[in-house]
Amino acid sequence: MWGLSDVHVSGTLEVETALENLNEIKLMHISEGVLPVSILVGGAVIAVTGTAIGLRRLDYNRIPQAGVLAASFFVASLIHVPLGVSSVHLILNGLVGMMLGWGAFPVIMIALILQAVFFQFGGFTTLGVNTVVMALPAVLVSFAFHPLKRKNASVVTVISFLCGFFSVLFAALMMGFAFFLIGEAFFEVGTFVVISHLPVMIIEGIITVFCIRFLMKVQPSMLYVKKGVINARS
Amino acid sequence: MGNGPLIMDLKDICYAYHGVDDVLSHVNFSLHADERMGLIGGNGSGKSTFLHIIIGILRAHSGEMTIFGERVRTEQDFFRVRQRVGLLFQNSDDQLFSPTVLEDVAFGPLNLGKEPEEACEIARQTLTDLHLSGFEDRVTHTLSGGEKKLVALATILAMQPEILLLDEPTSGLDESTKNRLTEILGSLAISYIIVSHEYEFLISNTDTIYGMKNGILKYHGDSSSLHSHYHSHPAGEVSHQHSDT
């Protein structure tokens, strides 16, 4: 479990200890060398399409904004929150979608490339599939969130929870589905993936609620996504 | 000054970043109850590091620390220290992270195990004491620099610390906020250590002044005798005491 004693001013220990701790194994990636070519190619095609849409809606002058946000997601997804006697990583793909819409595709893809480079979680061949697994649910929940975000506080609370919850549930289901497609042998692995993410879904739901409430109060312009274009704060 | 019992005793504290450059070298220091101490020094002299060591967010590489009569070594020890010692960050933006002022001030009391209603009550009371009532529902992020500093101070005071550590509290503040800070500090009945490079502020808010240069801590004198001396050396950031004062 992540102890607070590990946080130092120089900020050096959190990720290192995370990596050295076997409890902290990250399961939201499908490892390299597992999936057959058909699924890898299929994932890559969808990922490229999604990323192209995301990039087209991202003007050159919005790239600094998107880059800094991508960096903050990368950092935030390394945070462990306590769960029972252990702790879990946050995934936060739902929040990415709620803030960036289609921009979630390029941003998540970049974060995954960086994870591959830094930690070798995932690699090139699975980049497409893993991007789709996380980014597609992100875009989907953003469609659900934006029409409702101006309703009253309790509606926003409920919808935020559901967005956080379902973004992880969909991701786990898609991952499970990818395993299911490999063949019958992997059915249990897929089921395991979905079930093991259940607690994460609840925590992500709760965190999403508080985070959205925070943003609504402090910087509501961050949640205004027009046609997936990331808006300037104005 | 500071005739009360010894509440903090640091012996031979050394600290170095990455184990090389000495930031603190063989620092010996003690603080008594009701003592109000100033620490002056230039940028990078190790002043902030000194405070961070006391509160355990940095760990000394060698030396002994005794706070409130107990040896402090482990994270558990420091957790107890933090219940009684508050640190005001140099940059208030790093200190405030809740959406509203009330939530931020109530955060500390909640961590100390207070019930939500009680924590809110303490937070409101602290804000009133600092003449900040009316700020409860303001968004912390949009406060002005001076307001942020005062709210940050409120978040620490709400935990009713027995020792207060202030890291460059005046940086970026205008005169009127500085005066308010002086007023608040004057009304507190606890010991504190102020780290600053502003001599005048230290003189008017502390009893004793230490200087720090290249990680070495030196006693400079008590504020009342240093005061008259200060103005004749306008360039002197580093105080010094004449033998006959």
Place this chain on the structure above:
Amino acid sequence: MIESSFVDGNSLIHRLDPRFRVAMAIGISVFIALADRFPTLLISLLLSLVLVALARLGTMRVFRRLVVVNGMVLVFWLILPLTVAGDAILNLGPILLTKAGVLLAARLTLKSNGIILALIALMATCPVTAIGYAMKSLWIPEKIVYLFLITYRYIFVLEQEYQRLMMAAKIRCFRPGNNLHTYRTFAYLIGMLFVRASLRGERVYQAMCCRGFNGRFYLLYEFRASWVDWIFLTALSLVILLLGFMEWGMVL
């Protein structure tokens, strides 16, 4: 802290042109992902090990990294031998381990680790900025490359920012536990991180405009491939070609 701990070094691999390293890493990954036969996979794993050895990264460090990224492989070992239909190799009353299941788990372990080791040797030794520029010369769209470089540039700044906020919580006696207060605090810290990041993005953009930014980035980085790069690339391609023949040649 997030650190690319394998970047420092002066081995043959470290001196290779980043473009070549990225291309080779992609090549090996794709090949191992496609291969299925045990002899090929074993030799591929050996090839990756040779690359890691050439990069001289320290056995312990590489091993520790491998352990961490083998989480899913562990799940395969726990599940597949029990669930894949086939002849039993071990029968422990209600628990039946099948040969097919064990073989499948073993094959996936070989494939996964072969690719990961190649990535450690070829990619983790590459400065991240160089990878960005290498992506550019490998026909990845410019926008992605810029986004990648800016993201990388700010990861460290934001990590520090997060650590400072966490420290602020810590000095006010915050201790994470299984409760709403903990989750709310983390949500606020994350929210604050986003808000600050967004404002920082604004400032970065304004600063760029002040220095004449007009929507175009210019990447000032030139790669120069030496004969060593070419020899290395050729040798590796030949090995993979041979392996490919081993894998599929007999079938054809």
